[in-house]
Amino acid sequence: MAASTARLRLASSQTTNDLVLDDVTMRFQTREGTITAVDRVSLSIERGEFVSIIGPSGCGKSTLFNILGGLVSGYDGTVSVAGETVSGPHPAIGMVFQEESTFPWRTVIDNVAFPLEVKGVAKAQRYATARKFIDMVGLAGFEQRYPAELSGGMRQRVAIARTLVFEPKILLMDEPFAALDEQTRLLLGDKVLNIQQDLKQTTLLITHNITEAVQLSDRVVIMSFRPGKVKRIVDIRLPRPRRGDVVGSDAFGRYVAEIWNDLREEASRGMAESEKGALGRAGR
CATH class of the missing domain: 3.40.50.300 (P-loop containing nucleotide triphosphate hydrolases)
Structure with missing residues (x-):
């Protein structure tokens, strides 16, 4: 080759x-x-x-x-x-890091929606967008779980969804x-x-x-x-x-x-x- x-x-x-x-x-x-x-x-x-x-x-x-x-x-x-x-x-540009980066005090949906919250997006809209990317990474049904309740691979998927939510x-x-x-x-x-x-x-x-x-x-x-x-x-x-x-x-x-x-x-x-x-x- x-x-x-x-x-x-x-x-x-x-x-x-x-x-x-x-x-x-x-x-x-x-x-x-x-x-x-x-x-x-x-x-x-x-x-x-x-x-x-x-x-x-x-x-x-x-x-x-x-x-x-x-x-x-x-x-x-x-x-x-x-x-x-x-x-x-x-x-x-969006960035995903090696280190654990989920916020342990936030649920999955609040972790993923965080960048939109910082931008001042209304709650209903940011939750709707966050759900789209939670589903995309295969975590539908886990929206209200906390990081401690997830496996390492699932936590990394949360981090990826959080990066994707502002659509870089x-x-x-x-x-x-x-x-x-x-x-x-x-x-x-x-x-x-x-x-x-x-x-x-x-x-x-x-x-x-x-x-x-x-x-x-x-x-x-x-x-x-x-x-x-x-x-x-x-x-x-x-x-x-x-x-x-x-x-x-x-x-x-x-x-x-x-x-x-x-x-x-x-x-x-x-x-x-x-x-x-x-x-x-x-x-x-």
Whole structure:
């Protein structure tokens, strides 16, 4: 399967691009000196596309997530949303985080309706909208439950519905299923994929999980170990809709193996770097 070698496009060449990073570099100052987290990353995501970024720990995945979401500044390069250069949070972008983010004192419907409450939407209207997205994530009937009464996967679905309720055109997700078991990850991945297809959202997923990346994505971006660079982009040419049986197919397995071959090399570099650092600290 051929990887994409010409998909690092700029907004000027594709008017359908929703999200573009152009030559983005981010450096942090530490006690050990300057660390380059991401180095000259250029990537464009087309409208309605589902793209995953995968790489070893320390490759700058979450840094890119925070840059795209407008949560950090001080980087070189540019970020564009629908052709508009941005430097902070953008109303077209919704974010789902890895950490537990439901409000324990609020019911499911009040959790989901919260962004609309902040905007001053009338109670009847925000509840009607919240119910639509609660149903979309498969939680109809749980509107009056509290987070403590739900499983981890259900709480994450509440968080996703709360992000979707203001109908962002672009959805960013940072390891949203990391705390879940493999079966729940796959089932919730199916749900997210159905929602993305229904809403025609542009979606970027940060993940460590190769199976998850192949299951959900149109393209998988493989990052190198620090400094994080785009090592390769793999086009996932599996039919949509992606039903559960595709995970057991030979084609699916070949994509997983192909991505792992690249990822193993970078993960090995990261492990060697960590061991070297540990030995250095022990010798002080």
